[in-house]
Amino acid sequence: MNLLERAVPATALEAAELLAQCDQSGRKVQIVGGNTLAGMGRPPEQAGVTLVTTGLDQIVEYVREDLTVAAQAGVSIASIARLLAQGGQFLPFDAPRQQVATLGGTLAAGWLGPRRHLYGRPRDYILGSTVVLADGTIAKAGGIVVKNVAGYDMSRLYAGSFGTLGLIVQANLKTLVAPQRSRMFLAKLPEGTYARACAGLATLRIAPAAAFAVSGFHSGIDGDEGQEGRLAMLLEGSASLLERATRDLRSALGRAGVPETSVLDAGARESFERVVDAYVATLGERSMTYRFNTTVEEAPARAPVVCELAARHELRSETIVDLMNGDVILRVSDLDSRALGAKIEAFDEALHALEPRAQVIAGEHPLRAVLNVWGEEPPAIDRMRALKMRFDPNRTLNPGRFVGGI
Amino acid sequence: MLLERLRAALGAEAVKTSTEDLAVYSFDAYTDSRLPAAVVLPASVRDISAAVKIAREFGEPIVPRGAGTGLCGGSVPIEGGIVISFARMNRILELDVRNRRARVQPGLINLDLSKATAGAGLFYAPDPSSQKISTVGGNIATNAGGPHCLSYGTTVNHVLSLEVVDERGEVFTTSIDDAGYDLTAALVGSEGTLGIVASAWVKLLRIPESVRVWIAAFGDIDAASEAVSAIIGAGIVPTALEMMDSVIVKAVEAAFHAGYPTDAAAVLLIENAGFEDDMDACEAAIRDIVAQHGAISWRSAHSQSERDALWAGRKGAAGATGRISPNYYTQDLCVPRRKLPLALRAVEAAASEHSIVVGNVFHAGDGNLHPLLMYDKREPKQVEAVVETGSAILQSAIDLGGTISGEHGIGYEKREAMGRVYSSGDLATMARVRDVFDPQRALNPEKIFPSGARCPEVKSN
Secondary structure, eight states: OOSSSSSSOSSSSHHHHHHHHHHHHHEEEEESSSTTTSSOOOSSSSSOOEEEEEGOEEEEEEEEOOOOEEEETTBBHHHHHHHHHHHHEEEOOTTTTTTBBBBBHHHHHHHHOOOOOHOOEEEEOOOOEEEOOOTTTEEEOOOSSOOOSSSSHHHHHHTTTTSSEEOOOOOOOOEEHHHHHHHEEEEOOOTTOOOHHHHHHTSSOOOOOEEEEOOOOOOTTOOOSSOOOEEEEEEEEEEEHHHHHHHHHHHHHHTTTTTOEESSTTTHHHHHHHHHHTTOOOOOGGGGEEEEEOOOOOOOOHHHHHHHHHHHHTTTEEEETTTTTTTTEEEEEEEEEOOOOOOOOHHHHHHHHHHTTOOOEOOOOOGGGGGGGGOSSTHHHHHHHHHHHHHHHHOOOOOOOSSSOO | OOHHHHHHHHHHEEEESHHHHHHHTSSOOSSOOOOOOEEOOOOHHHHHHHHHHHHHHHOOOEESSSOOSSSSSTOOOOOOOOEEOTTTTOOOEEEETTTTTEEEESSSHHHHHHHHHHGEEEEEOOOTTTTTTOHHHHHHHHHHOOOTTHHHHHHGGGGEEEEEOOTTTTEEEEEEESSOOOOHHHHTSSSTTOEEEEEEEOOOOOOOOOEEEEEEEEHHHHHHHHHHHHHHTOOOSEEEEEEEEEHHHHHHHHHHHHOTTTTTEEEEEEEEOOHHHHHHHHHHHHHHHHHHEEEEEEEEOOOOOHHHHHHHHTTTTTHHGTTOSSSEEEEEEOGGGGHHHHHHHHHHHHHHHOOOOOEEEGGGGGGOOOOEEOTTTOOOOHHHHHHHHHHHHHHHHHTTTTTSSSSSOOOTTTTTTTTSSOOHHHHHHHHHHHHHHHHEEEEEEEETSSHHHHOOOOOOO
C-alpha cells in the first residue's frame, strides 16, 4: 500500500494494514475525526500520516428495543442523535459542534459534557469496542450487552486515551430513553445576585439537567452582549415533573433576587447546544480556552478569581461556570494573535499556580504548543507511560499529544 | 522465615497460619479450594504494602480477599501464597455529604455504607444480593452489579478514585478526574490481578423521594420474559426489574413468607424510584404492558415494610433454594434484552436435557440471567450433569450475542470460557495491561485468563 499523507480507511482491516505499515516504517500517525477538539492536548509532535476516521461511517446496528447502538468511529454525533431520536432515545454526550464531531473523537477525547452529573460520562455508555493497535492488531473488548464483566474493561481505557493506545474503530453503546420535554431558562443576573443564585440552583431537589453562569461569550449563546452575568438552565423530564421543576426554579431564582427569566420550550435543545459549542469556540488565534474542575460549591467563586488574574495580565476574560458539575470554562483573549502571544505564557504559568489542573481545551495560537495544556501530571503518570510503551512501543500513534508527552 | 517476617511487620495477631485458619481462607462460594501459606489481616495501607513486599521477596503470590462471597473462585489461592483479608480494614474514612461521596476501606461491608449515610439522605447504589456481607473492595474487584444497576449502573459507575498497592508493594492513586488514562476503569473489575485496592472514594446518591414496588404474576414463564422485553422495548426503564420462576418463588415463600404469589409460573418484582410526579404514569404504563402479556395478577406494595419483605425475599432467594436442594450452582450470563425469552428457553432446554432442576432468579431488565442448577454433590453423575448444563447455558448466551458473565466475574471457574468469547488477539491485548501492572503474575494468579494464556503476541493477520 502506498502511504499517503492523508488516509481515510473505510474498514478496520484497512486501518490495521495502514497502522502496521506505519509502525514498521517509523512513520507517525495522527488520528483525526471531525477535528472539533483539535484544541485539546498538545499539537501533534511530528507530521506523518493523517488518518481521518470519517471513512468509518457506518452505524452498524441500532436495536431500539434493546436500547443499544453500535457505530463506527467516524459517524457524526448528530447523525447518531437523529437516528436515536426516531426511536425516542438519545446519548447524553453533549459534544460541541455535534454536526461535525465524530463518535470516535468524542470518546477518545474523553469529552465531559454538562449533563454528566445526571447521566454519567460517555465512558459509562460503552459496552464494547473494536480497536486497532499500532502494530495492526484488531482487538475487540466487551460486547453489546448492558452488563459484562468478562475480562478487563478495555473500552473504558481506550475512551479518553486520545488515540494513543489504539484507534477506536467501532463502539457499542447503551442508549437512554429521551426525556419527554426540555425547557431552557435564560436570566440576567442583577448586580450582587451571582453567588446566591448559584447556591440556590445547586440545592434544587429536581436538579436541572444543566445550569450555567455565563459571563461574556456574547451573542453566541443567547444573543446577549456584554460582560454582565447571565444564567442558562436546562430542565428535562416529563411534562408534570417540568411543571414542578419550573416552579421550584423560579422561586429559587426569586429568593436570590433574579427577577426576569425567559423560557424556551421550542428551541430549548438548540439553546443548550449553543452553550456547549461555546466551550470550544475560538476567536481565531487571539484566544485560548481553559477548563478546570472543582466542587459544585466552590466553582462559582473560582471564576471571578481567574478573571481577575486575566485582567492583571491585561487579557480579556469570559467564563462559563457549569454549576452542576463544578467546571469552569475560561476564555482569555486579546486584540490580535501577537498581543495574546506576548502575554499567554506568563498567564498560563500564573493560572496553573492557582488552578494546577487547568487544561487547554481550545486555542489556535501557535504558542499553545508550549503551554501547560494538560495541567499538573497525574500521580500515576509512570504507569500511564508504561501502558503507552506496552501498547505502542514505537510511539506511532498521536505521539506527544497526550499527558506527560505520551 | 516468611512467617516471621510477616509477623514482625504486621504483628503476630495479624498473621494466621494454623490449619484451621488457613482452611477458612482456602475457598469462596465456588467449589475448588487450596490452602494458602498464610493469611494476613492488614490494618493499614502500610501493612498491605509491607505484606506484599515480603511475599514477593519470598516469591509467594498474593490473593486479595473481601468476604469470599464470589461464585467463580476469584479469591481462591490457586497457587497458594499469601491471602490478604481486609476484615480489619472495614471503616468509612471520610464522609463528604455536601459533595455526596465517601472514602472507604476495602473491607467495609457494602450495606454498612448505605446504613451509615441514610441519615444524610444518601445511599450507595451498587447492591449485589450479597450486600449484607460482601465488601466494597470485593465489589470493586468484580465490578459487582445488583438489582438496582438497571438504572444506576454497575460498581464502575460509582467509583471516583482508588488508592492501590501494586505488585511491588508500592502505593499509587487513580482518579476519574485525573488527566491521562482512565486507570480507575481498568482496575475496577480486574479481580485483584492489577493491584490491591487499599481505599476508594465512591459516589453516593440522594435517596429518592418516592419509591414504588409492584409484583406481577404470570401463568407461564415465556409470557413473563416477553413482558420484560416489552417493558424495556417501550422505553420504560424502571429502577429494578427482577424475575423469579415458580421454583424460586416457592423456596422464597417457604423461607421468608415475603408475600410472593406461589401459584404463579413466574413473578416480576418491579421497582421505580424517583419523583412522585412520574410515578402514576410509570405504574400505569408497566401495568398495561404486563396485562397485555397475560399477567394473572398485579399488586402494589403499600408500605415500606411490605417493600422490604419483598426485597428481602428476592435477595435471599439463592440461599432459600438450600431448602429444596442439597446443593446448587449459580450461572451468570447476560444477553441482549430482546433475546431474554430465547435465553430462558435455552436454559430450560439445557437443564431438561441433563435432567437438572433449574430455578431462575435474575435481573431481567438487564438481560442478566442467573439460572440456579440444583444438584447433590455426593452424586458424581449429577455433578457432571450440572457442569455440562452450565457450559451449554454459557454457549447459548454466546450464540445469542451475549456474554459469559454479567456481574459475577470470570475468576478461576470461567477462565477457559474466555476463549469462547474473545480471540487470542483480544486476550493478548488485555494481557498487555497485566504486563504493565503485574508483569510477574504475582497478583491473584491463574484468574481471568485461560491457562497457558501467557501466549506470544498474536497479530491480526
